[in-house]
Amino acid sequence: SHSEIITCSMPTGTGSRAETSIFPTREDMQKELLKYIQRIIDDQVRFPGFISIGLSGGSMPKILGPVFSKLKIDPDRLRLFLVDERIVEISEPDSNYGQWMQSLPKAFHACLAAADLIDMPYRADRSGFAYDVGRTALAYESKIKNHHIGPEVYGRFPRFDMLFLGMGPDGHTASIFPNSKLYRLKMDSTAWFVGVDDSPKAPPQRITLTMSAINASANVAFICTGDDKATVLRAVLDRDMQYPAAAVHPINGTLRFFLDTLAAAKL
Numbered sequence: 665s666h667s668e669i670i671t672c673s674m675p676t677g678t679g680s681r682a683e684t685s686i687f688p689t690r691e692d693m694q695k696e697l698l699k700y701i702q703r704i705i706d707d708q709v710r711f712p713g714f715i716s717i718g719l720s721g722g723s724m725p726k727i728l729g730p731v732f733s734k735l736k737i738d739p740d741r742l743r744l745f746l747v748d749e750r751i752v753e754i755s756e757p758d759s760n761y762g763q764w765m766q767s768l769p770k771a772f773h774a775c776l777a778a779a780d781l782i783d784m785p786y787r788a789d790r791s792g793f794a795y796d797v798g799r800t801a802l803a804y805e806s807k808i809k810n811h812h813i814g815p816e817v818y819g820r821f822p823r824f825d826m827l828f829l830g831m832g833p834d835g836h837t838a839s840i841f842p843n844s845k846l847y848r849l850k851m852d853s854t855a856w857f858v859g860v861d862d863s864p865k866a867p868p869q870r871i872t873l874t875m876s877a878i879n880a881s882a883n884v885a886f887i888c889t890g891d892d893k894a895t896v897l898r899a900v901l902d903r904d905m906q907y908p909a910a911a912v913h914p915i916n917g918t919l920r921f922f923l924d925t926l927a928a929a930k931l
């Protein structure tokens with residue numbers, strides 16, 4: 665039926681399971697997202713330090729942004745980070761940061777301040793491939809580390825309390841694209857963020873959290889909507905590794921899928 669919320673625990677192909685929920689309306693999805701975030705916050709708020717949340721762009725800010733207005737948390741306890749960013753002016757619709765600043769309630773704008781650390785001179789220089797995206801990524805990573813605003817660190821990687829990922833119709837997640845050097849050659853080594861200058865989806869220049877850092881997170885949730893995702897989503901849940909989204913598998917954390925009925929049509 666298209667009118668009920670379906671939640672089940674799906675095998676992910678490696679023996680582990682991911683909780684998958686299918687929502688008939690955006691409002692239903694937002695209610696469940698609120699419960700999910702609030703539950704983790706209530707768990708974490710007892711401990712000192714910040715609660716760190718990584719946010720993706722694309723369609724996500726409009727879905728997840730309004731949820732923050734109903735959260736019960738002192739915004740001073742939250743730190744919001746961008747999972748990936750496109751190298752464009754903040755005022756352009758492609759800017760993930762710009763989109764979040766439009767969708768987040770004002771009380772949470774300062775929590776996203778970490779995104780301001782993305783080096784503006786590179787972002788502002790529009791002369792084609794003159795940017796050094798690698799340097800931009802490294803500068804962002806270093807600033808997060810040096811300002812001590814980052815997530816807790818376990819070993820070499822950040823451990824976000826929550827990480828929200830999207831998935832493109834081509835199976836990319838964050839800005840890790842299928843067939844890219846980054847994905848094929850596992851070029852992320854121990855980096856938290858890396859530069860991408862061959863994104864097949866415009867804009868071509870981006871920075872992205874690496875797969876290793878993604879998989880070090882405590883709670884990872886995908887938010888996928890729209891019928892153009894249905895075929896690939898089926899393959900991702902079957903762990904077809906040609907798709908970067910299929911490589912998301914937190915080493916010591918939870919994995920959750922929030923889907924609308926269109927994205928879930930082939931499950």
Ligand SMILES: O=C1O[C@H](COP(=O)(O)O)[C@@H](O)[C@H](O)[C@H]1O
Pocket residue numbers: 720721722723724747748749750760829830831832833836837838839865
């Ligand atoms: O380019 C990007 O695409 C993905 C998926 O976006 P969506 O609009 O299909 O939901 C997004 O998660 C990522 O942050 C973004 O930079």
